[in-house]
Amino acid sequence: MAGIYPLNGSLQYYAWGGNQYLPDFLHITKTQAHYAEYWLGAHPSAPSQLITADGELSLLDFLQQNPTALGTQSRQLFGDNLPYLLKILDVANPLSIQLHPTKKQAEIGFAQENAAGIALNDPKRTYKDDNHKPEMMIALSNFWLLHGFKCRADILDTLRQRPSLAELATKLASQSLADFYADIMLAKQEQLAQWLLPIIDAQQKAYEQNQLAMQNPDYWVLYTLHAMKISRDKLDAGLMSFYMFNIVNLQVGEGIFQAAGVPHAYLRGQNIELMACSDNVIRGGLTPKHVDIEQLLKIIDCSEIVPQIIAPAPQNQVYTYPTPIADFALSNMPYAKNTEISDRTLNGTILLVMAGEMTLEARQQKLTLKQGQAAFIEADTDYRVYGMQEGYAVLAGLPI
Numbered sequence: 288m289a290g291i292y293p294l295n296g297s298l299q300y301y302a303w304g305g306n307q308y309l310p311d312f313l314h315i316t317k318t319q320a321h322y323a324e325y326w327l328g329a330h331p332s333a334p335s336q337l338i339t340a341d342g343e344l345s346l347l348d349f350l351q352q353n354p355t356a357l358g359t360q361s362r363q364l365f366g367d368n369l370p371y372l373l374k375i376l377d378v379a380n381p382l383s384i385q386l387h388p389t390k391k392q393a394e395i396g397f398a399q400e401n402a403a404g405i406a407l408n409d410p411k412r413t414y415k416d417d418n419h420k421p422e423m424m425i426a427l428s429n430f431w432l433l434h435g436f437k438c439r440a441d442i443l444d445t446l447r448q449r450p451s452l453a454e455l456a457t458k459l460a461s462q463s464l465a466d467f468y469a470d471i472m473l474a475k476q477e478q479l480a481q482w483l484l485p486i487i488d489a490q491q492k493a494y495e496q497n498q499l500a501m502q503n504p505d506y507w508v509l510y511t512l513h514a515m516k517i518s519r520d521k522l523d524a525g526l527m528s529f530y531m532f533n534i535v536n537l538q539v540g541e542g543i544f545q546a547a548g549v550p551h552a553y554l555r556g557q558n559i560e561l562m563a564c565s566d567n568v569i570r571g572g573l574t575p576k577h578v579d580i581e582q583l584l585k586i587i588d589c590s591e592i593v594p595q596i597i598a599p600a601p602q603n604q605v606y607t608y609p610t611p612i613a614d615f616a617l618s619n620m621p622y623a624k625n626t627e628i629s630d631r632t633l634n635g636t637i638l639l640v641m642a643g644e645m646t647l648e649a650r651q652q653k654l655t656l657k658q659g660q661a662a663f664i665e666a667d668t669d670y671r672v673y674g675m676q677e678g679y680a681v682l683a684g685l686p687i
């Protein structure tokens with residue numbers, strides 16, 4: 288057993304992706320228009336490739352053949368699958384508003400869709416697997432996102448400040464947030480036009496002249512209209528989310544966790560994302576994809592949320608970010624030139640070099656890894672990292 292293996296991830300070329308960040312990060316030549324996500328993991332739809340002495344092998348197949356590489360704790364909790372998926376994202380245009388189910392909701396939804404005979408690749412399929420998908424992210428740039436409902440008093444203020452939304456404030460005063468949100472998501476085009484067009488018309492000039500503050504929801508409505516080429520006669524109910532959800536700005540190194548049911552949308556920037564190995568996304572607008580309003584309203588968490596920002600990792604030590612779940616933990620490993628760090632894995636671990644260059648040694652193996660290059664480290668492996676050029680790596684594994 289080698290203990291460590293070079294690992295090549297998979298790119299996703301979704302239309303919301305940028306065209307520079309990921310090719311630069313991975314040091315590859317551009318052949319596509321959009322580079323949205325780089326995946327490292329063993330998700331069946333895009334497993335990473337492991338380089339072994341006998342050639343390339345998908346991490347999925349490797350783990351099936353060598354389940355002990357996952358580690359005892361991981362196998363006890365999650366069976367013979369890698370429980371997490373690590374991604375780098377380049378969000379050039381807003382992603383859909385989305386939320387993810389609890390484990391229980393996913394099990395029920397997956398079974399129901401199977402029983403109803405909806406094929407896994409049917410665009411109307413919501414549950415692709417029976418797993419939950421908690422996710423956390425660390426910003427690699429100044430990053431903007433929507434995250435959960437803001438507090439009722441703030442929503443009321445936001446609505447009252449806009450004449451075309453003032454009637455909604457009156458309505459919300461006597462309604463639960465859940466009922467209020469449901470009515471908005473089910474609103475007809477005419478109604479959306481009455482709410483949104485006066486704002487769009489009033490703010491168009493200020494938007495074009497860069498005079499709108501980025502904390503102002505009007506900015507994001509106009510930005511999204513342009514970025515997603517949404518026409519005035521096909522307004523998306525998801526645009527109303529900007530007036531109800533927290534608009535969150537993360538600085539480089541800060542992060543946030545998305546618990547089950549919390550609505551969120553990445554708006555702009557680059558990040559590292561670590562999540563449970565699942566593809567279960569329930570969408571709430573701003574997407575050409577299937578929006579299942581019934582499922583959305585069933586599982587959305589309409590509680591008022593104060594965003595909890597994860598603080599940046601310290602720059603002089605290996606640090607594991609706190610996570611409230613058992614499925615994954617992300618660690619940050621800064622290294623200086625000509626310094627060594629020794630550690631031991633308890634569970635199957637993915638190491639990705641974010642900046643600089645290092646060597647990774649374990650047993651009789653030695654890999655040289657630079658920015659964008661990754662390795663899979665088997666469970667129970669003593670390893671040494673030696674800095675060749677100052678930088679840092681992230682490690683995906685399980686919480687200890």
Ligand SMILES: [Zn+2]
Nearest residue numbers: 385387422545
């Ligand atoms: Zn998500």
